[in-house]
Amino acid sequence: MPDIGTVLSTIVSGMLLGGMLALTALGLSIVLGVMRLVNLAHGDFLVAGAYAGLFFLKITGVDPLLGLPVIAFFVAALAFPLYRLLLAPLAERGAEAQMMTMFAVSIILENAFVLGFSADTRSIERDYATLPLTLGPVTVPLIYVIGFAIAVTLILAVHWLISRTRFGRDLRASAIDAQAAETLGVDVKRVQMVTFALGAACAGVGGTLIGAAFQFGPSSGAAYLLNSLAIVVLGGLGNVLGTLVGGLLLGFLQSLGGLTLGDGYRDLVGMALFLLVLAFRPDGFLARRRS
Template identity: 60%
Template sequence: MSFEIIASNLLSGVLWGGILALIALGLSIVLGVMRLINLAHGEIMVAGAYCALVIGSLTGLDPLIALPLIAAIMVVVAVPLQQLLLAPLAGKGAEAPMMTTFAVSLILQNLFLVGFSADTRSIGQGYSTQPFSIGPISVPLIYVLGFVISVGIIGAVYLLVNRSAFGRDLRASALDPVAAASVGVNVRRVHALTFGLGAACAATGGVLVGIALSFTPTTGAAYLLTSFAIVVLGGMGSIFGTLVAGIVLGVIQSIGALVLGDGFRDLVGLVLFLAVLAVRPAGLFGRRT
């Protein structure tokens, strides 16, 4: 096996891992702040891809240009959804909210089937198949664009969480919602906006996936499992850990596909997920409590 093939696969793994980290970031934030296992996360990601498909067909707008609009749409949809379905279940255990998100995932899948059929779709663009070369190393251009966009969004979320008033309220709500409420933090509002932020990250990642690969109404399940693996590997609620874990998982998946075949890509990632969960449940960058 030539050096060019190995290097290209490793670089592709790094770049694709950045996109996976963006998708997983939404799950990690919601889990870290709200202690909510959002089983509809994968379907929210797919909703972003379908949204880009519809906007492109109606307006001709490039999906990368439409990313802010798609993120805003998902926030507008997700915030009322959280307030209507999940907020009333706060303080009633983890099972009821988790099963509610499972029901939402099934509803979204069926809506996708009704609206778009079970056909495989892709957000075709000129740069979807265009290569990006550095000497003998070549990777898809969309991987490079997706990585830059993903890292930029992850960096913006980090600044929002650590350098803003909303981020201060978010951190307080994550540490102790009762104490935060006692000093004037509107925890319910923080949870709603956090859910919206997580949905925006997932939907943005879904657009990048739709441009680079393809998707169907049931594609979200695989990315939900991958996101769980990244969250466990990087540590719940850790933004930096999520980015590093996404890149690590992307590289390991590429190595697994290179050595064992492309059909084993997801298997290798899930084996890593189980190994880390067994050895260090808090994740590589998470804190033990």
């Protein structure tokens, strides 16, 4: 049996990691809420953010966490032409055609990563990435704490954007009823384009944070896409703060699974929970019940 310090450290580490993953899942959630699109290339946007952080460090010598606005802009700029050239023309054919298109984009991006960076795993090497932070019996990696703080700050910023601004009002109206919103003067296509880019930016920033904590490679996106889907289902579709809670919950349960079953079963616990919630609460475990 592990000692209490090990148990607490594992659980806290899992929840901090869950908070970082929640930022990535938020991008998937808002795209799904507004466009009704499961973006199967979302994990590849995360990998793009990780590579962008790595090369930002090599080119400028500046810590990529300080360059997150630049990285977010870069990944969002990658998303804009994908929407304009591929998704917008397919809008009338339904989300299925768009989803299959993004599946093809995912394959193309993964192969582009292999051609451009090789199939080798990389990491954003920083001194603080290997430093521990100890508070009483709890010891966690410092990068988890830094990444969690950045992720929560950005999630709260997106919550403010959606709940307090005119764009957020248009986004919420488009998510509820796109046709009615368009009748009332909302430029739904513009809202969808900006939302798609915002979702990609969230994934890119999350990718930089994860790239500073873990190794990554061209095919790493698939695992993070699955985790993001699980968090979206837990937190409720389009629920910004629910996404954060869903990430913390997933991190907590995965850490418990790792403690009781072994580290090899962490992802199994998350996927089992995902299927259970999808079966019994398809709107999300934390989604508001409809009257």
